[in-house]
Amino acid sequence: MGTISLRKAGKQYGTSEIIRDLDLEIADGEFVVIVGPSGCGKSTLLRMIAGLEQTTSGKLLIDGRDVTTAPPVERKLAMVFQSYALYPHMTVRQNMGFGLKLTKLSADRIKAKVDAAADTLKLTPLLDRYPRELSGGQRQRVAIGRAIVREPVGFLFDEPLSNLDAALRVDMRLEIAKLHRALGATMIYVTHDQVEAMTLADRIVVLKDGRVMQQGTPHELYETPANLFVAQFIGSPKMNVLPCSRSGEGRLDLSGEGAIELPLASEAAPVQIGARPEHLFLVAPESGHCRGTVEASEYLGGNTSVFVRNPRLGLINVSAVADSPFRIGEAVGIRIDGARASLFGADGSAIARRQAA
Ligand SMILES: Nc1ncnc2c1ncn2[C@@H]1O[C@H](COP(=O)(O)OP(=O)(O)O)[C@@H](O)[C@H]1O
Numbered sequence: 001m002g003t004i005s006l007r008k009a010g011k012q013y014g015t016s017e018i019i020r021d022l023d024l025e026i027a028d029g030e031f032v033v034i035v036g037p038s039g040c041g042k043s044t045l046l047r048m049i050a051g052l053e054q055t056t057s058g059k060l061l062i063d064g065r066d067v068t069t070a071p072p073v074e075r076k077l078a079m080v081f082q083s084y085a086l087y088p089h090m091t092v093r094q095n096m097g098f099g100l101k102l103t104k105l106s107a108d109r110i111k112a113k114v115d116a117a118a119d120t121l122k123l124t125p126l127l128d129r130y131p132r133e134l135s136g137g138q139r140q141r142v143a144i145g146r147a148i149v150r151e152p153v154g155f156l157f158d159e160p161l162s163n164l165d166a167a168l169r170v171d172m173r174l175e176i177a178k179l180h181r182a183l184g185a186t187m188i189y190v191t192h193d194q195v196e197a198m199t200l201a202d203r204i205v206v207l208k209d210g211r212v213m214q215q216g217t218p219h220e221l222y223e224t225p226a227n228l229f230v231a232q233f234i235g236s237p238k239m240n241v242l243p244c245s246r247s248g249e250g251r252l253d254l255s256g257e258g259a260i261e262l263p264l265a266s267e268a269a270p271v272q273i274g275a276r277p278e279h280l281f282l283v284a285p286e287s288g289h290c291r292g293t294v295e296a297s298e299y300l301g302g303n304t305s306v307f308v309r310n311p312r313l314g315l316i317n318v319s320a321v322a323d324s325p326f327r328i329g330e331a332v333g334i335r336i337d338g339a340r341a342s343l344f345g346a347d348g349s350a351i352a353r354r355q356a357a
């Protein structure tokens with residue numbers, strides 16, 4: 001079992017509140033990714049769960065047991081850090097078995113556990129090597145192996161892939177997803193990288209200034225962000241946000257630059273419309289919802305990001321086909337896929353859309 005619950009959990013350093021009133025219920029076997037900008041409290045939260053930092057208010061439960069003040073060893077969680085923290089003078093086998101040597105386990109049992117973990121992580125041929133003889137990805141696998149042999153009820157990962165180059169990060173991401181399927185253990189994974197969050201998570205928790213901005217499946221966060229922060233944090237390239245106002249029943253005015261018909265609840269008063277680059281289309285200047293001038297374009301192989309400047313709406317990123325015929329300086333129209341757009345009120349919260357009849 002490995003259910004983890006935080007109930008109004010908080011952390012203060014002196015007078016500064018780092019984590020505030022955080023409620024989180026993690027099911028056994030779930031893969032939860034905590035994502036947010038640098039300094040928002042991700043590592044602090046993970047260290048609170050691990051027992052490496054004291055929780056200063058609220059409660060933490062593991063498998064229903066209150067462990068708010070329990071020492072790390074009683075929590076049966078294993079933590080994997082960004083820096084691998086391997087012992088340089090020990091082989092891979094010794095590094096992986098070291099934690100177990102401190103328990104009363106027999107040498108045979110330790111060997112069996114290390115062999116099994118090495119097999120899962122494809123480290124068997126490397127067991128007699130020293131850390132300096134390994135690549136970054138292999139070192140991180142050893143660090144994960146050291147966690148696996150302890151058979152924890154849950155794994156805590158703190159930005160484990162940040163030190164790896166981009167190609168290796170993609171490989172390791174797939175490895176970690178596979179490992180989660182193989183072990184079926186609860187995993188909490190902290191990252192500032194929204195792509196890692198989208199690809200790994202059963203559920204994403206978006207953190208800002210120690211508060212949960214939204215939690216949900218990657219699909220829910222992408223399609224129905226609860227607020228502007230989540231809307232712009234999740235998705236790459238990020239969502240365009242354009243000022244607008246209501247100009248009649250089911251009609252939004254784009255700051256005098258055009259209008260868009262949308263089914264709106266009668267009381268809704270959106271002040272911004274959010275549209276992802278892939279939900280915008282370049283059309284002839286007179287036939288779009290708004291218009292502008294092509295300021296720059298970035299050819300990305302599979303598609304091209306076209307940046308269109310409108311004096312009142314700002315710089316708008318439109319994802320166009322790779323061989324987009326539009327040239328710098330050209331006047332273009334932009335059509336917005338209204339059905340996929342998000343609306344935000346004055347406080348930045350999303351406004352629910354009335355379903356089109
Ligand atoms: N020991 C500490 N004493 C005081 N402030 C701290 C301490 N550790 C972290 N902080 C502060 O807590 C905030 C969150 O830090 P951290 O959890 O490391 O963020 P993240 O992992 O999201 O980048 C930061 O503003 C940091 O300066």
Ligand SMILES: [Mg+2]
Pocket residue numbers: 042043044
């Ligand atoms: Mg951190």
